Amino acid sequence: APGFVPAEKYRSLLSEGPAALRGAVCQRCWALAHHGSALRLRLPPDEHRQVVSAALRRPPRHGRGPLLLYVLDVMELPDPVLPQLPALLGPGVPAAGVLVVGNKVDLLPADCRGHLGRLRQRVAAACARAGLRGAALVDIRLVSAKTGFGMEGLVSRLQRSWKCAGDVYLLGATNSGKSTLFNTLLRSDYCKSRAPDIVDRATVSPWPGTTLNLLKFPIINPTCDRIFRRQKRLKEEATKTEDQLSSEEKKHLNQLKKQGYLVGRVGRTFQQHKSGSEIDFDPDMLSYNMDEDPRDPPKKHEEREEFTHNEVKDARWCFDTPGIVKEDCVLNLLTEKEVKLVLPSHAIVPRTFILKPGMVLFLAALGRIDYLEGEKPAWFSVLASNLLPVHVTTLSNADAIYEKHTAQEFLKVPMGGEERMKEFPPLVPQDITLKGIGTTEAVADIKLSSAGWVAVTAHAEEELLLRAYTPEGTALVVREPPLLPYISSIRGARIPGTPAYRTKKPPSFVENLRTTGSR
Secondary structure, three states: OOOOOOHHHHHHHHHHHHHHHHOOOOOHHHHHHHHHHOOOOOOHHHHHHHHHHHHOOOOOOOOOEEEEEEEEEHHHHHOOOHHHHHHHHHHOOOOOOOEEEOOOHHHHOOOOOOOOHHHHHHHHHHHHHHOOOOHHEEEEEEEEOOOOHHHHHHHHHHHHHHHOOOOEEEEEEEOOOOOHHHHHHHOOOOOOHHHHHHHHHOOOOOOOOOOOEEEEEEEOOOOHHHHHHHHHHHHHHHHHOHHOOOOOHHHHHHHHHHHEEEEOOOOOOOOOOOOOOOOOHHHHHHHOOOOOOOOOOOOOOOOOOOOOOOHHHHOOOOEEOOOOOOOOOOOHHOOHHHHHHHHHHHHHOOOOEEEEEEEEEEOOEEEEEEEOOOOEEEEEEEEEEOOOEEEEEEEHHHHHHHHHHHHHOOOOEEEEEHHHEEEEEEEEEEEEEEOOOOHHHHHHHHEEEOOOEEEEEOOOEEEEEEEEEEOOOOOOOEEOOOOOHHHHHHHHHHHHOOEEEEOOOOOOEOOOOOOOOOO
């Protein structure tokens, strides 16, 4: 159960004193943080909502309602939870406004110049459909909480407009990246300088719904002096080139470049430097006779730092809340190991195929698209985790391939053989009719729940009849207009004798860093 430790562990901590207990985490968080595994725990969606709603209905502190930082995964547009936001807040919640954060932009390749502006428009349209507009919508920011892209801009926006007027709550669906955003804000200029050494970081895991209570950190008061010092740091950092970074910074930057197309550096202006600690030893423990072995000093638990009364008495806090569970989501059907394969952790490399009528495309065993009718070939660009296999076959062979290879290595997910498939729902079809708008621009995305999507590009005025499949009980969405309409252009040469094109990965971009040779 969340919040509990095994009895023997508790007795051991109890014998070691209060400091050991304060530094302990529950068994579930330990497994998530150290082994990447989640203890099977299912909280009903209503229970998640109750926790969030109850937190938001607290009486306003400091005479002002909280700012809501709504985090959405841009790949999940249209966001399934955003339309529920008005009902979640209800008439009794005196929120000061909503700032929408479109997260995970680092995973998407740029299909043309200005693609971020188009993504922002897509998020704004989703907000308008959910009834979020006007004064209620403070701003829309695109970021990557994981690679740091856009995070310094988000901190500046919060400090400029919200300042330290009241509390801030992070809201969003499971797996939108709220906990990662919380952790990044925690080590930024948005929180008090001592907070990262005191506040436990949120447990980050791909398992849906890992934040089971409200984590928080105190927000720093952005005084004029602090704003000036922060802007000075940002300007100095923007003049640096990659060659001027330390070896440690270069190593970290290269790791981020492998993970995402868009990278940023999140710094701290007000970091406190600890004074050098004195060497502490017991002379008696260093002396021993020739007849006895040296004695190991007893282990000491480091005293956990705590906030002083003055630091928190009037503090405004940033809260991380439990993610709202997405209903009709394929992730709810998957095991922990399968979720890790399905959710993209690195920059998505688009995979494009040219299909004729009578051909079928499989995305693992989680999605299938049949090209039933059309006069000409069409292009199908897959955007999903690079670990998920894509297979193309003929309509006459498709059923046999699914029966033979489902839950096997060939289709990979789900995994576990016949026993696994006994409890896994069958694929159910939905017919889709599309009309092409040209060979360079996709007409629509076919979103296969949270497993990924396929952008369809066809000749102008060409009518296509498709049949798409997802597991029973999961959402299949035809997204028009598509998220990345020019994605089919990001491809290499056609592989001879196959319907596939060679993959092509665009370069990464680092913000707040001067490129060599530029002024």
